[in-house]
Amino acid sequence: DAAINRIAAGEVVERPASAVKELVENAIDAGASRISVDIADGGKTLIRVTDDGCGISPEQLPLALSRHATSKIDGSDLLDIHTFGFRGEALPSLGAVGRLTITSRVPGDEAAMIRVAGGRVEPVKPAALRSGTVVELRDLFFATPARLKFMRTDRAEAQAITDTIKRLAMAEPSIGLTLRDVSGGGEGRIVFRADAESGDLFDALHARLARVIGREFAENALRIEAEREGIRLYGYAALPTYSRGAAVSQYLFVNGRPVRDKMLTGALRAAYFDFLSRDRHPAAALFVDCDPTLVDVNVHPAKSEVRFRDPGIARGLIISTLRHALADAGH
Ligand code: ADP
Ligand code: MG
DSSP states (O other): OHHHHHHHHHHHOSSHHHHHHHHHHHHHHTTOSEEEEEEEGGGTSEEEEEEOSOOOOTTTHHHHTSTTTSOSSOGGGTTOOOSSOOTTOHHHHHHHHSEEEEEEEOTTSOOEEEEEETTEEOOOEEOOOSSEEEEEEESTTTTOHHHHTTOOOHHHHHHHHHHHHHHHHHHOTTSEEEEEEOTTSTTOEEEEEEOOOOSSHHHHHHHHHHHHTOHHHHHTEEEEEEEETTEEEEEEEEOTTOOOTTOOOEEEEETTEEEOOHHHHHHHHHHTGGGOBTTBOOOEEEEEEEOGGGEESOSSSSSOOOEESSHHHHHHHHHHHHHHHHHHTTO
């Protein structure tokens, strides 16, 4: 129902960057190895995500647009989330507040497309596409003028999209990601590009962090790896001498998903406490992995908060591991 979808959309999609996050996470879930994102006007007029993932069959296309019909999780295992999807709400929500076109092809089938604008779904049509999926979202919030007003400048929205893409890129070093600004038409301008990294977990992550955060970070980063009571912590944390001034470079992931969480950033600050100053912040990219039943990542669909069943374990693990690593490195 269009009204419900528009209300849900307010929860799932706050701004163009949240639409980008949902669409790229879907591509990741689809097993893509290359994902490219084109945006125009800060994502307000166009967001297009192209992937080489498993595709959606013509029969499944309408289902992808119906609320909860496709959810990768159901009510019975809300705490057991292995994929990124939030209860099958993203595509119906985006189709309710913008003009959405999905073109897709599964191997061995014909390509097809479906369109929905302002909640009005059109019938599936044949299309031309070699493989994978192209999701195109135009005129976000055209159907909800009140929401339009909350969008910031094109520049600010584009910046938020770049930040979202960089976080997703760190979480998925083996996936090639490109962000292009096609505002002027034509080929557009490459804003961010990271080719698929190879090697083991740490090598691939290190190479990806060098690409996303910078060489200097990677060269000054300590390898972090620890485990306690079913919670695994790994990643890279910069030496206290590495400083980007007031710029904050803190990237935290829980079960592969980028999060912004007060408890986790608090633990990071506590670990670096002796080295902090007004223009010296901890810089790190840390991954916390645990059994999905020990953490709720769906506190709110659009917010990247998490709730640990026992926050003390994760906090203690981060503080003690980082302090030991810093001390071992002579700090
Ligand atoms: P969820 O991700 O929670 O399942 P979404 O509304 O984001 O809900 O997506 C609905 C469904 O559409 C997905 O479950 C998936 O089956 C399908 N889908 C969406 N995007 C893609 C994609 N890029 N490739 C393949 N399937 C997709
Ligand atoms: Mg999804």
